[in-house]
Amino acid sequence: MNSVRGIQAVVTDIEGTTSSLAFVKETLFPYARLHLADYVRTHALELGDIPAQIRAEVGRECLTMDEMIVVLSRWMDEDRKITPLKTLQGLIWRSGYERGELLGHVYEDAARALRAWYADGIRVYIYSSGSIDAQKLLFEHSSMGDMTPLIAGYFDTTTGPKSEPRSYEKISRAIGLPPHSILFLSDHPAETAAALAAGFRTIRVDREQHADAPVAAAATTFDDIEVGP
Secondary structure (H helix, E strand, O other): OEEEOOOOEEEEOOEOOOEOHHHHHHHHHHHHHHHHHHHHHHOHHHOOOHHHHHHHHHOOOOOOHHHHHHHHHHHHHOOOOOHHHHHHHHHHHHHHHHOOOOOEOOOHHHHHHHHHHHHOOOEEEEEOOOOHHHHHHHHHOEOOEOOHHHOOEEEOOOOOOOOOHHHHHHHHHHHOOOHHHEEEEEOOHHHHHHHHHOOOEEEEEOOOOOOOOOOOEEEOOHHHEEEOO
């Protein structure tokens, strides 16, 4: 059991932490890939700043619709953590959730912990590479029911890369708590290392029990984590 005291807020990753890596890799990403071209062509008015962000990213002032689709498809194949791609994926997933074609996966132990922390007055935040819209959709349409009332806020790539300490410093300022009173949970050692460097308390959620030595305390499930004031 990992017992952490003096905690006022928990910031948690999604992929591999609250939710199955397989769900993201084998359900969400293929769904977005399958519907990407059709969505871009038929929802031009809903794309907002996405085309301008794509042009800025590739350094070209003009891109045809087909060229944008090629760029987006390549970024998706490369699993690039780029804001316009993540925003578009969120829009596509919203359509899938609303049509009942997608149901967000959340581990039972994660749902149990989030409910307990909420009941204890500990604020819960999400920090994921997926867009804020995509994060909200997953927890609203989850296998554990609508969990959004438990979540105080969301952070994504617009805050900064998850492997850089300054991103966690920005989160600390945004939620108005000192870093040492915030616990960060993730399955990724580079992310827990960055949060630790920013002064956060950290636990690596190592569900697959990797052999490599973690840079933070490790737990196999949220049931192994005890958080208190």
